[in-house]
Amino acid sequence: MTVTTIERFILDNQPAYASGELTNLLYDLALAAKIIAHKTNRAGLIDILGEAGAINVQGESQQKLDIYANQIMRQLCDHTGRLCLMISEEQEDPIHIPERYRKGSYVLVFDPLDGSSNIDVNVSIGTIFGIYRCLDEAQRGRLEDALQPPGDLVAAGYVLYGASTMMVYSAGNGVHGFTLNPEYGEFLLSHPNLVLPEPPAYFSVNSSYYSRWSPGVQQFVDWLQGREADSPRLSARYIGSLVADFHRNLLRGGIFCYPAEDERDEGKLRLLYEAGPLAFLIDQAGGYASNGRRPILEITPTQPHQRTALFIGNRGLVERLEAFIRQDDGASTQ
Ligand code: AHG
Numbered sequence: 001m002t003v004t005t006i007e008r009f010i011l012d013n014q015p016a017y018a019s020g021e022l023t024n025l026l027y028d029l030a031l032a033a034k035i036i037a038h039k040t041n042r043a044g045l046i047d048i049l050g051e052a053g054a055i056n057v058q059g060e061s062q063q064k065l066d067i068y069a070n071q072i073m074r075q076l077c078d079h080t081g082r083l084c085l086m087i088s089e090e091q092e093d094p095i096h097i098p099e100r101y102r103k104g105s106y107v108l109v110f111d112p113l114d115g116s117s118n119i120d121v122n123v124s125i126g127t128i129f130g131i132y133r134c135l136d137e138a139q140r141g142r143l144e145d146a147l148q149p150p151g152d153l154v155a156a157g158y159v160l161y162g163a164s165t166m167m168v169y170s171a172g173n174g175v176h177g178f179t180l181n182p183e184y185g186e187f188l189l190s191h192p193n194l195v196l197p198e199p200p201a202y203f204s205v206n207s208s209y210y211s212r213w214s215p216g217v218q219q220f221v222d223w224l225q226g227r228e229a230d231s232p233r234l235s236a237r238y239i240g241s242l243v244a245d246f247h248r249n250l251l252r253g254g255i256f257c258y259p260a261e262d263e264r265d266e267g268k269l270r271l272l273y274e275a276g277p278l279a280f281l282i283d284q285a286g287g288y289a290s291n292g293r294r295p296i297l298e299i300t301p302t303q304p305h306q307r308t309a310l311f312i313g314n315r316g317l318v319e320r321l322e323a324f325i326r327q328d329d330g331a332s333t334q
C-alpha cells in the first residue's frame, strides 16, 4: 500500500490556480491539528481539563481546551502570510493580521474545539475550519471578507480527536480523510474520495428538545423513528459532538439535525464556522445541508456568530425534512 502523507496529497491535488498559499495554509492546519491532538490525548493527565472560568461570545463557559485550541490556531496562522483575517468561535471580534506580518489571500473561519461539553468525559471532540478568498486584495482584511455564503468556500474540513486523530478536508475536488500516525507524527491518507453511502444507517438529533420544535420537525422526527409505514430503517446515534456525529454519518450515511426551537428560532449551531464548512463537505460527498427551508450553501451571513438550524446528510432525508416543513407552513397559513 502506498504511503501518502497529507502534505504530499495536498501538493499533488492543489487546485490549478493555487499559488501554494492554500496548500501551505492546509499544511499549517494539519500541524495545528497535531499540536491540539497532543494535548487532547493526555487531557486527563495535565491541567487542561475543566472550565477556564471565562464566558465566550456565545455566553457559554469556556473550557481550558477551547482556549488552548484557539491559541494554537491563531499562533500557527497569524504570521505566515496566507491570511488576511480570521474569525474564531471563541472571539467576538475578527482577528486581524498584525501590521508587522505580510497579509495573504485567504480568510480562515474556525471552531477551535467543537463538542466542549464532552472534553471532561473523554468523548470525541473536534475542530472545524473553512477557508474563503479575501474579496479585496488591496485591503488588510475586513469583516465582509468573512461574511460570504458557504458556497463560496475554497476549502473546508475538520479534525476529529477520537479513537484516532483524523483530518478530513475538501478543496473542491472530493472529500479526503487522513489518519494521524502518532509514531512519526504524519497524517496518512486513509479515506480517499469519501462519498456519502446509500441507504443511510443513522439519524442524530437531541430528542429531549422535541417539545420545542415546530410541528413539521416533530412529524419528521416521528417519521425518522419509524412511526410511519414509509419510515426509513435507521438507528439513533447522538454524541453531542457535531464533528463526531457528522463523521460517523459521512462514513455510514445518515442525517444530523439541530432544529430551531421556540426559544432559539435560529437554533444553536453557528453558520460561519460549523454549518457552513460541513455543508461544503457534505455537498462534495454527494449529500445536502439545509436550514429547513433553503440550502446552507446559499445563506450569506450578516453577523460572524449568527446561528442557523441545521439538517445535514443524505439528500433524500434532508429533502423529506424540507417537505414536512413546507407542509406545516402550508397548514399554518390556511
Ligand atoms: P461547541 O462545543 O463548539 O460549542 O459545539 C457544541 C455543539 C455541537 O458540537 C453539538 O452537536 C451540539 O453543540 C450539542 O448541543 P446539545 O447539547 O444542545 O445537544
Ligand code: MN
Pocket: 111, 113, 114, 115, 242, 274
Ligand atoms: Mn462547535
Ligand code: MN
Pocket: 066, 089, 111, 112, 113, 114, 115, 116
Ligand atoms: Mn467550540
